[in-house]
Amino acid sequence: MSSKNKKDVKGDGEVYSVRDGIERVLNDSPERKFRESVELAFNLRNVDMEKPANRIDEEILLPHGTGKDRKIAVFAGGEVALKAEEAGADALSAEAIAKLAENKKKAKAFANKYDFIIAEVSMMPEIGKKLGIVLGPRGKMPTPLAPGVDVAPIIERMKKTIRVRSRDKTTFHALIGTRDMSTDELADNAETVIKRIVSKLENGAQNIRSVYVTTTMGTAARVM
Numbered sequence: 001m002s003s004k005n006k007k008d009v010k011g012d013g014e015v016y017s018v019r020d021g022i023e024r025v026l027n028d029s030p031e032r033k034f035r036e037s038v039e040l041a042f043n044l045r046n047v048d049m050e051k052p053a054n055r056i057d058e059e060i061l062l063p064h065g066t067g068k069d070r071k072i073a074v075f076a077g078g079e080v081a082l083k084a085e086e087a088g089a090d091a092l093s094a095e096a097i098a099k100l101a102e103n104k105k106k107a108k109a110f111a112n113k114y115d116f117i118i119a120e121v122s123m124m125p126e127i128g129k130k131l132g133i134v135l136g137p138r139g140k141m142p143t144p145l146a147p148g149v150d151v152a153p154i155i156e157r158m159k160k161t162i163r164v165r166s167r168d169k170t171t172f173h174a175l176i177g178t179r180d181m182s183t184d185e186l187a188d189n190a191e192t193v194i195k196r197i198v199s200k201l202e203n204g205a206q207n208i209r210s211v212y213v214t215t216t217m218g219t220a221a222r223v224m
Contacts, residue, residue, distance in 0.1 A: 019187040021213045021221035029218025036179045036216040038186055044170040045209040056166035060196050064185035065160040067178030072158050075119035080151055087155040101130035111135050116158045117142040139165055179215055
């Protein structure tokens with residue numbers, strides 16, 4: 001579920017522990033013919049989201065990963081490109097930057113396709129100049145890769161990472177996994193995300209009106 005223009009998620013009114021809430025949602029939500037995501041829905045209060053400084057924009061490493069395949073692109077050449085592909089990422093050459101910039105529709109499709117993008121430092125100025133207008137607003141500007149740094153561990157870390165963005169909304173969602181993961185794994189992931197979000201709010205937990213756990217098409221349970 002996208003966090004854009006999301007309304008508050010409503011549960012039954014009871015507040016559960018994180019683990020019990022996840023267990024309830026998994027037990028009460030009917031099985032679907034696709035692998036459902038499990039998410040947290042945050043509802044903030046007393047936060048002026050018109051101020052960019054108050055908006056949430058965090059990359060969070062989940063202890064047990066997302067349960068989903070993450071699409072990662074790497075702008076690189078030579079040995080770095082080979083290592084990126086070996087690690088499961090898609091490698092793009094410097095020439096691809098100009099080609100994407102020529103077609104805004106393709107540039108947007110590229111930005112929407114990938115969860116994370118990495119680029120060799122030498123390519124960053126060109127990417128910023130030609131693709132920044134598309135990647136920036138979507139939170140997809142590349143992570144710079146310094147010379148001599150092994151790209152493989154970065155890719156592996158990104159496979160287990162989510163990005164949580166509130167934009168200017170007081171309600172936003174965060175992926176914590178899929179319903180075929182264990183309750184304990186989902187609970188660990190959820191607590192990691194909640195802790196990070198709380199730490200980024202000016203008044204901590206006082207700025208949270210509620211947090212719900214929900215599946216893509218299932219029930220919701222309040223956990224905070």
